Amino acid sequence: MTKPDTDMLEALFQDARATPPAMPDGLMDRIMADAVAQQPKAKSGGWRAIWQTIGGAPAFGGLVTATAVGFWIGVAPPSNLPDIATQIITGTEYASFDDTSLPDFSAFGWDIEEG
Amino acid sequence: MARACLNGAPAAVSPKTMSFDASIDDVVDDPDAALLARYADGDEAAARLLTMQLSPRVFGHAFRVLGDGAEAEDVTQEALMRLWKIAPQWRTGEAKVSTWLYRVVANLCTDRLRKRRGGVPLDDIAEPADPAESAEAKLQRGSREDALQIALDALPERQRQAVVLRHIEGLANPEISEILDIGVEAVESLTARGKRALTALLSGQRDALGYSDDKT
The missing domain is CATH 1.10.10.10 (Winged helix-like DNA-binding domain superfamily/Winged helix DNA-binding domain)
Structure with a gap:
């Protein structure tokens, strides 16, 4: 194996690297069509989008906590807070469960409405 | 166990024998893997980029090995099809995308050449x-x-x-x-x-x- 022969082979390799075989017409388009056909759908839209809009799991956790706390305050309000439900029912500015001027009621006063 | 193993052979081969360890450099040096992850997330632009970057290399290799444009065309489309199918399971760092793809092409070419010779295993020739x-x-x-x-x-x-x-x-x-x-x-x-x-x-x-x- 003489040096000129190896140099010629190297030159042929160089030509081959510089001029790769041309892609046949339409092959790229067919491959791209395959890619699109096989591609998983983008993870967006529908319930996922709504979920992301409200902030995902952290925001949902906060929402649940706030709802639970609000419900509990409604059921058993702290004594130093005005009882909004009673105010609405009696039309008074302030009232409390130990107000003797009011008839006993329970269940948010639904029993009063029903007589 | 690697889910995306380095296995391009049409014949069933144990993934364990086909996977290989990759260094952190492989992760850093493999932008194709990032594109493949985007493709798996539904990014059509990534599909286009991968097609444009990988197809000519795959076709060139298949053409040089097979010496036949029509067969190289079939091999190229088949090899890329396998890449699209494996994309959702691909785990970055376990194999370079181009290495995996070259191996698929090499195996597909081997199968084609074997068929040309009437099914006689190449090692026996x-x-x-x-x-x-x-x-x-x-x-x-x-x-x-x-x-x-x-x-x-x-x-x-x-x-x-x-x-x-x-x-x-x-x-x-x-x-x-x-x-x-x-x-x-x-x-x-x-x-x-x-x-x-x-x-x-x-x-x-x-x-x-x-x-x-x-x-x-």
Whole structure:
């Protein structure tokens, strides 16, 4: 194996690297069509989008906590807070469960409405 | 266990035997893996980029190994199809996308060449005693552009794959060893023997190809 022969082979390799075989017409388009056909759908839209809009799991956790706390305050309000439900029912500015001027009621006063 | 293993062979092969360890450099140096992850997330632009970057390389390799444009076209489409299918399971860092793809192509080409020979396993075929005999006649008619391909076609399949990957695709020996599933020493041996055979095939064609002594 003489040096000129190896140099010629190297030159042929160089030509081959510089001029790769041309892609046949339409092959790229067919491959791209395959890619699109096989591609998983983008993870967006529908319930996922709504979920992301409200902030995902952290925001949902906060929402649940706030709802639970609000419900509990409604059921058993702290004594130093005005009882909004009673105010609405009696039309008074302030009232409390130990107000003797009011008839006993329970269940948010639904029993009063029903007589 | 690697879900995206380095397995392009149509035949069933244990993923364990086909996976390989990758260094952190592989992750950093493999932008194709990032594109593939975007593709799996539904990014159509990533699909286009991967197609444009990988298809010509795949086709070029298949064409050089098979020496037939139509077959290389089929192999290219099939290899890329396998990439699209495996994309959702791909785990970055366990294999370079291009290495995996070259291996798929190498195996598909091997299958095609095996079918041409009537299903006889390539390992059972003795290397031609003098491949120059049939190739030389073709070289007389061929242009310089065709000469290398004609000479490549005369090489045994494994030598051809190794020479194309090393000297035309420009890959390093360790990567070729992963692609061909052989040791690095075997790659060096294949490429050395391949180059010697090519030189022998082409040596008588220097003048015909326009390579006089003073030009080289």
